[in-house]
Amino acid sequence: MLNYTFDWSVLWRQPYGEMMLHGIRTTITLSLAGWCLAVLVGVIVAGLRGSRNRWLRALGLAYVLVFRNIPFLVQLFFWYFAAPLILSTDARTWLYDNVPDYGYWCGVFGLGVYTASRVAEQFRSGLRSIPADQYRAAYSTGLRPNQVYRYVILPYAFRIIIPSFTTEFLTCFKNSALTMTIGVMEITHTAYYIDSFTWHGLETTTAASFCYLLIAQIIALIMWRVESRTHIAGMITRGH
């Protein structure tokens, strides 16, 4: 702790303050967009894994294995550097001309398809944790298959899945930091970038850390409220 003078004003002094705010906004929109894609693809993949067709099941399993066993950073680089080269020249030109923020959308896509493999597993294990008796009981009361899902299984599954989805969203939120490697100006990248002008990276990275913690805390709090609001007496969920 020798000759270093802290200069916290770097956090609000212009233009850096504006940059930090923009970084936070980018982190939030990026992880939300990635999450939406992840849930969409994840539910489809979970459906494939539960399919009666052997080939569809294998496809679902392959998706999960491939996306979980390759580091997210490698996947991002693949989407950013390699994927456009596979396209035809026309498609590539169109892509570069018409997608102004290619790195950002690449980040959303990469984050989405990566997180989808994790969401699929959580979704599947959530559905599997519903006791078979629930299905039998629902059928024996005379409900039709779609009613069984609509009125019994899905409301049940929803409550089981919330805690694990909260965790997965927070992971997705943290993973969004990796998009800095393909040039997305989210908060981690901004913190590092400001260092190159001011040599005060320690302050900005510290502030960025607290941004992550604060936002994660807010999300956890909201989800905890959702959980307790929708709680059914007698149903075992995660203890608090």
Added chain:
Amino acid sequence: MDLNVIIDNMAYLFGGLALTFQIAALAIGFGLCWGILLGMGRLSKNRLIYYPSSAYVHFFRGIPLILVIFWIYFLLPLIIGDSLGEFVAVVVSFTLYEASYFAEIIRSGIQSVPAGQVNAGLATGLRPHQLAFHVILPQALRNMVPSLVNHAVVIFQDTSLAYVIGLREFLRRVNLVDAREARSVELYLFAGLVYFIICSLGTLASHKLERRPRTCGSNL
């Protein structure tokens, strides 16, 4: 597709892979040691130990590893007064970060041992340390092994983040070769394949361990 680019640079790329393994091994070793201490701290009845270790675990689990790497990279020279280079910064940040994950695995492993085991152990007249070493830990470790192996695979994947501060591990070298040869498709597919094979072996091992029968004679 031109696979020559991979064959030509094979030695260089696999040199990076050796570094990747080195980082992973150090991160797992140090992280596990520090994680065991933290995990025990999380179970401590002493508030002065419990609260700081809990705060530590929550802090590091709440921020991205990539940010921790930068943070340590900026912070370390201030504490030591001199830059120790990227490798040390990476190993330190991985140790600090992954320990918080190991701590949670260890904590839940110890908690997974039924309370009846503790009572039974005490009833047979075992002393606390005998109870810990002969009754609780052998069972707890068995429960933890699959999660520990699983997390080792995660750490192996995480080592690719050392890329950001310029350490020439596997991914960085793939990136450098790509910058020179401009063969992104082949190189990144190859990188993906290498990670995929190594991590699949790890995942497979963790599944195997999970299926192995538990402690002889116990129906835990």
